[in-house]
Amino acid sequence: MSRIVIVGGGAAGIELSTLLNKTTTKEDSIILVEPETHHFWKPRLHEIAAGTFDSDLDTVCYFTHGARHGYQHYQASMTDINRDNKTISVCGAADGVNYQLDYDYLIIAIGAVSNDFNTPGAQDHCIFLDSANQARQAWHRMSFILRAGDTRTVNIVGAGATGVELAAELERVSRKLQRYNGTPLTINLIEAADRVLPNSPEKMSRKVQQQLEKNNINVLLQTRISEVTDKGMITSDDRTLDADVQFWAAGIKAPDWLNGIGGLAYNRINQIEVNMNLTTTVDDCIFALGDCAAIPQPDGSFVPPKAQAANRAAEHLAKSLGGFLKGKPLTDFIFKDGGMVVAVGHYFAVGSFAPGSKMESKFVLHGLLIRRVYDTIFRLHQKTISGMFTVSRLMLSKRLKAIFKPNI
Incomplete structure (x- = not known):
């Protein structure tokens, strides 16, 4: 039994939370840490600013969605990582209470700003x-x-x-x-x-x-x-x-508060440095994907900060990590720009x-x-x-x- 904690409910985070339920076993638990109550697709935030976004039909409630798709939503923000104890510190979005959350595998998908x-x-x-x-x-x-x-x-x-x-x-x-x-x-x-x-x-x-x-x-x-x-x-x-x-x-850039957390390696725009299989370069139990991660490619380039890249990385990691928990090796993520x-x-x-x-x-x-x-x-x-x-x-x-x- 493994406890998988996903931090960030954007395009990559919510897709990964949904898809992992299909590739892991019933004994594995999936937790999504996200301070918002509803998911908004980031490429459409400009429509909210202009008053043309339909919040009734184009948002997803994490609480009810998680109940239907096999993950639990914690309405909170991550503030620190303790890699020795395999815990993260989180702060409740509603009450401001700080508490610790255990993980076997941690996935960071908080996007960029x-x-x-x-x-x-x-x-x-x-x-x-x-x-x-x-x-x-x-x-x-x-x-x-x-x-x-x-x-x-x-x-x-x-x-x-x-x-x-x-x-x-x-x-x-x-x-x-x-x-x-x-x-x-x-x-x-x-x-x-x-x-x-x-x-x-x-x-x-x-x-x-x-x-x-x-x-x-x-x-x-x-x-x-x-x-x-x-x-x-x-x-x-x-x-x-x-x-x-x-x-x-x-x-x-990735959010400033991320830089330095957990002793992970970061680049000049605060992105977490990862391997091609999406594990961080200093801890194989911590993954990162989406705009907050610097994901290398075979030709020496890095995956561009696009919604489609985040979506495809989520689909890839759901299959790769699901297979890994069943004894298969992790596979590399190769992005083909559409x-x-x-x-x-x-x-x-x-x-x-x-x-x-x-x-x-x-x-x-x-x-x-x-x-x-x-x-x-x-x-x-x-x-x-x-x-x-x-x-x-x-x-x-x-x-x-x-x-x-x-x-x-």
């Missing part, structure tokens, strides 16, 4: 979208702004997937609400690189930027922020970008489906159909954790709900 690169004022004056709670706070702020009436300005730092999708969604909401005398928004999307989506194929970047500019979003490239104030942002060349609301969606899809509004998306190939330009597609592919990726995540019947029921309910109730 935005990296402000120690920019002065960023933490004090910017909204981050690293958790559902932050996204809800963002919507409270935006809800007030969108009712104000006069034109307001929004600054968004970082033109990666999160920044692009947030800018497009806020623009759509502002435009739709103007029929009710809502607030027109001026949106500045600020990027230090020379193109949006700097880690994607160039053709994809061009198509996304064209769509953003078509939607009257100001794309400011090769613009670095040196300071953030309560009134706006100051660039490295001393320009001032005034704003009423400011978001920071640039860069990634591309990326970025939503630019509710009816348009751009996708790259052959990254790194010499013919990549032929596989950059865009339009309403690709937007439906974007939605399908989320439905596949739901299918993994809840099953096809539940997903079909949710899709039907959502269609019916859209007929009778606006989605904003």
Whole structure:
């Protein structure tokens, strides 16, 4: 009998908790440590911030889901690891009580947060979208702004997937609400690189930027922020970008509190260093996956911080660890990138489906159909954790709900 403790209920954590129940024995126990009560798919946090997310149909309650899928949810946060005693220290999210939790195998899947690169004022004056709670706070702020009436300005730092999708969604909401005398928004999307989506194929970047500019979003490239104030942002060349609301969606790193815990090895952005089989480099009983882990690949590269990588790592570890508990060796995780899809509004998306190939330009597609592919990726995540019947029921309910109730 083994006790498996999973820390973090994001895309990797909840999928792993669900799938391990199918690959382990009834004698093994699975515990998920996560401070939130409900699971939100992180690539859709921008919809919460814009007020278009359907929390009734697109969230999962850990308590009831765990009861149906064979794991127990502890609503708490990990604060320390004692590798000698095989315990973790956790703090209850509701009562703040600290206690110890035993494990035979510990799996860390806490994801990553935005990296402000120690920019002065960023933490004090910017909204981050690293958790559902932050996204809800963002919507409270935006809800007030969108009712104000006069034109307001929004600054968004970082033109990666999160920044692009947030800018497009806020623009759509502002435009739709103007029929009710809502607030027109001026949106500045600020990027230090020379193109949006700097880690994607160039053709994809061009198509996304064209769509953003078509939607009257100001794309400011090769613009670095040196300071953030309560009134706006100051660039490295001393320009001032005034704003009423400011978001920071640039860069990634594992949370600062993780670095140093348990005497594990960490890289410069706080990620846990692991082997290709996802065990940490200093302890074979501790695993890490998702954005908080630096997972090496045979060619010397590392697995990129993508939701699809976290999902596939969870599927892999569920099979690998399940087999290991039955006497088989652990297997290496080799990631094959399937591309990326970025939503630019509710009816348009751009996708790259052959990254790194010499013919990549032929596989950059865009339009309403690709937007439906974007939605399908989320439905596949739901299918993994809840099953096809539940997903079909949710899709039907959502269609019916859209007929009778606006989605904003």
